[in-house]
Amino acid sequence: MNDSIVVTGIGVVCSIGTNVRECFSSLKNERAGIEPIQYLNTVHKERFKLGEVKRSNEELVAMLGLSHNDADKYSRTALLAMLAGREAMQMAEASNGAMRTGVVSSTTVGGMDVTEQKYLKQADHSYLQTHPCGDSTRQLAHFIGATGYYTTLNTACSSGTNALIHGVRLLRHGIVDRVVVGGVDALTMFTLNGFNSLMILDTEHCKPFDKNRKGLNLAEGAGYLVLEKEQDANHFLCKVPGFANANDAYHQTASSPEGNGAFSSMSQALEMSGLSTDDIDYVNVHGTGTNNNDLSEGVALNRLFGKGKVPQFSSTKAYTGHTLAAAAGIEAVFSVLAIQNDIIYPNLNFEEAIEDLELIPNTKVLEGKGVNNVMSNSFGFGGNNSTVIFSK
Amino acid sequence: MKLYIKSSDCISAQATFESALPAELSLPENGGLTCLKPDYKKFISPKLLRRMSPIIRNGVTCSLSTLKQANIEVPDAIIVGTALGCLKDTASFLTQLIEENEELPNPTHFIQSTHNTIAGQLALLLKCTNYNFTFSQMHNSFECALLDAQLMLLDEQANNVLVGGVDELPEVSYELTKDLDCYKEATLGEGGSFFVLSTEESSVELKGVKIINSPDCNIEEELKHFNLSINDVDVVIGGDVAENDATYSAFQHKFEGKPYVWYKPFMGEFGTASSMALWIASKIIEEQTIPQCWLKSGMDFNNYNNVVIYNNVGGEQSLIVLSKN
Numbered sequence: 001m002n003d004s005i006v007v008t009g010i011g012v013v014c015s016i017g018t019n020v021r022e023c024f025s026s027l028k029n030e031r032a033g034i035e036p037i038q039y040l041n042t043v044h045k046e047r048f049k050l051g052e053v054k055r056s057n058e059e060l061v062a063m064l065g066l067s068h069n070d071a072d073k074y075s076r077t078a079l080l081a082m083l084a085g086r087e088a089m090q091m092a093e094a095s096n097g098a099m100r101t102g103v104v105s106s107t108t109v110g111g112m113d114v115t116e117q118k119y120l121k122q123a124d125h126s127y128l129q130t131h132p133c134g135d136s137t138r139q140l141a142h143f144i145g146a147t148g149y150y151t152t153l154n155t156a157c158s159s160g161t162n163a164l165i166h167g168v169r170l171l172r173h174g175i176v177d178r179v180v181v182g183g184v185d186a187l188t189m190f191t192l193n194g195f196n197s198l199m200i201l202d203t204e205h206c207k208p209f210d211k212n213r214k215g216l217n218l219a220e221g222a223g224y225l226v227l228e229k230e231q232d233a234n235h236f237l238c239k240v241p242g243f244a245n246a247n248d249a250y251h252q253t254a255s256s257p258e259g260n261g262a263f264s265s266m267s268q269a270l271e272m273s274g275l276s277t278d279d280i281d282y283v284n285v286h287g288t289g290t291n292n293n294d295l296s297e298g299v300a301l302n303r304l305f306g307k308g309k310v311p312q313f314s315s316t317k318a319y320t321g322h323t324l325a326a327a328a329g330i331e332a333v334f335s336v337l338a339i340q341n342d343i344i345y346p347n348l349n350f351e352e353a354i355e356d357l358e359l360i361p362n363t364k365v366l367e368g369k370g371v372n373n374v375m376s377n378s379f380g381f382g383g384n385n386s387t388v389i390f391s392k
Numbered sequence: 393m394k395l396y397i398k399s400s401d402c403i404s405a406q407a408t409f410e411s412a413l414p415a416e417l418s419l420p421e422n423g424g425l426t427c428l429k430p431d432y433k434k435f436i437s438p439k440l441l442r443r444m445s446p447i448i449r450n451g452v453t454c455s456l457s458t459l460k461q462a463n464i465e466v467p468d469a470i471i472v473g474t475a476l477g478c479l480k481d482t483a484s485f486l487t488q489l490i491e492e493n494e495e496l497p498n499p500t501h502f503i504q505s506t507h508n509t510i511a512g513q514l515a516l517l518l519k520c521t522n523y524n525f526t527f528s529q530m531h532n533s534f535e536c537a538l539l540d541a542q543l544m545l546l547d548e549q550a551n552n553v554l555v556g557g558v559d560e561l562p563e564v565s566y567e568l569t570k571d572l573d574c575y576k577e578a579t580l581g582e583g584g585s586f587f588v589l590s591t592e593e594s595s596v597e598l599k600g601v602k603i604i605n606s607p608d609c610n611i612e613e614e615l616k617h618f619n620l621s622i623n624d625v626d627v628v629i630g631g632d633v634a635e636n637d638a639t640y641s642a643f644q645h646k647f648e649g650k651p652y653v654w655y656k657p658f659m660g661e662f663g664t665a666s667s668m669a670l671w672i673a674s675k676i677i678e679e680q681t682i683p684q685c686w687l688k689s690g691m692d693f694n695n696y697n698n699v700v701i702y703n704n705v706g707g708e709q710s711l712i713v714l715s716k717n
Contacts (some may be wrong), residue, residue, distance in 0.1 A: 134530040154507035194502035246514040382512025
């Protein structure tokens with residue numbers, strides 16, 4: 001059960017690019033994707049900025065080579081999943097040919113983008129076929145020709161890492177030979193108004209880990225990794241030595257002031273990896289830009305690494321916005337790229353440290369220093385906390 | 393390593409909660425089947441209860457009863473499967489949004505609309521900081537949760553896992569889904585079952601769960617994975633939704649002459665209905681008898697070692713195998 005697990009492919013689509021190359025270029029050039037609303041149908045167009053994928057559904061259908069007539073069969077969620085999933089698989093294909101491939105995806109609202117446009121307005125309810133969370137995963141599996149097991153996690157904003165954890169189990173037990181893991185969410189009026197009702201949206205560009213942060217920018221996208229056992233892979237991008245899931249058991253939507261869940265998931269992942277705190281070169285923090293998350297996560301970082309000893313860290317959500325279930329998948333791809341390219345991304349918009357925490361994220365593109373081990377955090381509603389570690 | 397079902401409970405349209413396999417079943421009238429309501433207040437404080445939608449009430453109550461039977465206060469993991477999650481809160485939030493043109497809607501419905509609210513509420517109530525997962529893969533949601541629990545125990549990452557499946561059928565979703573192709577012949581329902589899956593010995597052994605996503609399913613071949621042949625199987629539980637359900641006819645034919653149990657006509661069809669089949673299977677092994685009302689065909693013969701559960705909705709298929717220890 002302790003076979004070494006490696007990443008053999010990555011794929012991503014989000015507000016800063018429709019593939020790995022575009023996203024990496026945006027990351028290096030400090031180009032954020034958070035902009036006034038272009039695509040989402042909402043009365044709040046003038047009020048909020050979002051991290052939209054800058055393509056209409058019709059354009060996504062064309063990019064995927066699907067028939068224009070079939071466009072109605074897919075939610076935007078499924079289209080985003082298929083775009084990022086295909087890229088990850090294409091990269092991994094080169095590594096190995098015929099294998100039993102599984103898919104473990106995740107999403108928080110599934111095909112809500114379709115449902116909310118037709119609900120109460122249409123007598124024919126066949127549009128509900130795309131509503132279940134599992135629909136986008138089934139579409140993705142069929143599209144990339146993955147004939148093995150597929151499933152979907154929904155643990156809110158920690159989902160993508162939990163998909164990875166389940167995927168590793170499947171590999172180690174031989175249920176699949178190769179597994180696509182990650183997450184996807186499309187922007188919806190449902191989630192925009194939901195987060196607005198919780199009053200945790202920033203109407204301006206978000207400022208993760210800043211003293212004057214006001215909330216998050218909602219966003220969309222998909223991010224997937226292809227995982228294999230090291231012994232089965234011809235080549236690989238990096239290893240996945242540690243991961244963990246823990247529950248804060250504090251509040252349905254808020255994190256505990258002591259950062260208990262975050263501390264548990266980080267320390268358990270570190271323990272599994274066999275690494276020490278000194279080995280971590282970069283932490284891609286959850287860092288949503290909300291008052292509660294950044295404070296709680298910051299406290300947990302200080303507890304784990306020691307005040308003044310926290311490694312370089314940044315939240316890439318100031319680039320992409322918060323993509324909910326896709327966040328962990330997208331940030332996993334960014335973490336793999338950090339290792340491949342020895343680069344640490346800046347935490348855009350940071351000005352002033354949160355009082356008492358004394359935590360200052362990395363604010364410039366850092367290159368040329370070895371990045372061997374990266375920790376990535378993802379936390380969600382329901383007290384759900386997950387951490388994964390990637391290593392060279 | 394062998395895995396066992398240490399305890400289980402079921403909330404459904406029949407008198408299953410805190411009960412043996414009922415000897416009498418009430419037949420449904422027209423419309424969807426809703427759950428018989430247990431005395432929730434035995435498990436949840438009135439203050440909390442008021443805020444909980446049916447899926448959360450039923451999921452939490454069923455879980456707490458299951459844990460109590462196993463004498464476990466805090467499980468090593470909580471794993472929930474739900475096909476459609478918290479539909480009532482989702483529909484309430486969405487309706488308010490649309491009707492009031494995105495005026496500030498009630499955040500409570502949004503907070504409770506997330507699929508992992510059931511597992512999250514359980515973590516809060518039990519102060520359980522351990523592993524906490526929620527699967528949502530349509531008609532295999534429960535099976536995926538069960539598989540994750542099984543693999544986690546085999547990896548020795550846990551000794552006792554609380555695992556279950558639950559869904560709800562508020563009126564609004566009954567109206568929306570009753571005409572969908574995959575449910576045309578079925579009586580829709582709601583409810584769920586929870587289990588403590590354990591490395592500690594009990595009378596019911598979980599041999600395993602197999603999820604099959606291809607259109608074909610060769611039962612003989614699949615049974616070989618569990619070291620069983622058709623002859624070894626003492627009773628089968630099918631997901632038939634009606635007397636002449638073509639989806640299951642080939643499967644039933646393979647086991648001709650053996651007791652064939654069905655449940656969906658009186659407990660309802662829904663995404664995690666198969667969790668109830670596992671509860672029925674556990675009870676058959678514990679009690680070694682099957683009340684006549686559960687048998688679609690065949691006779692009760694009071695000696696049950698191997699039980700096979702088969703579910704197939706729209707090609708998403710699963711097999712679960714239990715044995716007497």
